[in-house]
Amino acid sequence: MDRFLSLQAFARVVSEGGFSAAARALDLSPTAVSRLVSDLEDHLGTRLLQRTTRKLTLTESGIIYLQMTGHILQQINDADIAAQNSSGVLMGTLHILATPMLASFFLAPLAARWREHHPEVMLDISVDPFSHLRVEEFDLTLMAVEDEYNGDTVVRTLGRTARILCASPGYLLRAGTLDCPGELQGHDFLEFPWKKAPGHSSGHRLRLTHDVLDTEPVEVEVKVVLRSLSFDVLLGAALAGAGLCLVSKHLAQPYLRKGALVHVLPQWQAGGLSIYAALPTRKFVPVRVAAMLDFFSGEGKQTFGMSPC
Structure with a gap:
């Protein structure tokens, strides 16, 4: 033995x-x-x-x-x-859990650069839309939440990324362009269900604030025509003209430059996402986990276009 x-x-x-x-x-x-x-x-x-x-x-x-x-x-x-x-040589396996969006658009682009620094550390990445519910099972968990995280998990705040309202030119040609939030009423919306709960309604209330004017936030009811836990599905549907979608401003830039998406109501903000890295405990933090946290706080923020909180 x-x-x-x-x-x-x-x-x-x-x-x-x-x-x-x-x-x-x-x-x-x-x-x-x-x-x-x-x-x-x-x-x-x-x-x-x-x-x-x-x-x-x-x-x-x-x-x-x-x-x-x-x-x-x-x-x-x-x-x-x-x-x-x-x-200076880190070894072993790093078990990471992330939401689908963060896995595809945050972790995947960083993998090669991480390997340049730490080639002996293997990344084992699992994906779960509700990653915050499984923090205890992994070395490191990446989560994105609409509001401030109120759980009792040990977290490091990586930053905040703005979300903008986007649609394809084809959708706007069919449904009409928008000049003010009130015109969103009844528009088709592609929704990510942030709350893990049964029985979603077919409506969604968008909360918008003006970039410059000091006015009260405006809430508008839009019609949910597609709901998915996969951001790839939502983005693909938006590009195909299925409706309006909230997209990270950084991730939307390539599509905006090509004209595949249009920034709808550009003077109005549709909120943002706070990005956190969560640890199962603060008592035992392997060196490779601490190294990845530092890596996220540096190169990671640039990749995802995050600003400090």
Whole structure:
């Protein structure tokens, strides 16, 4: 039995809250992690974890054992960090979760530049439209929210990106150009459902504020004709003339320059998105995760056109 690996597996199961999450963190299969913990319990002659179908809890022996061995793992981790810092070479796998938009338009364009700096770190990227609900399962989670994030997760604010209202020339030719927010009434709208809830209505209230005039925000009801959790689908439909769509100003620029999209009501803002990088815990932050956070805060903001919050 590899006692150190078994101890490491046991500690990770506790910190991650389960065998599957621990397996991802250790780059092992859940079966292997379960076997390591069982081997450790057999070696000690006592049960460390109480397993049920709903949760894992430490036994009294498990609490004592974890308290007395935790400093050993911390010292080894500190030594690893010191060695990595001195060599300047980061290694391992970085498990990242992101929304589809951030995965496609933020992470993918950065992959090559990240590899130039850290070629020994493999990126394992998963995608979920509601990434904020699974922060505990990954090394790092990228999320985009319309409002300020109020969760209790450890987050680093990367910045804020403005959203503008866009439509194709073909759609505007068919539905009519717009000179003021009131003319949006009843227009076709392509919606991303920010709230994970059943029973969406076919209406959407756009909230707009003027860039210059100090006036009250205007809310206008538009008709939702297409709803998707994929920004690629929404953008593709907008380019094909299906309706109005909110697009990050930075991402819209190439299409605006080519004339494939038109900035609708350019003097009115349709709000923005706050971009966050979330960590499962602040107690154990691998060097490669800290390096990626610094990378996001530098080159990442330029890629996505984000401004500081």
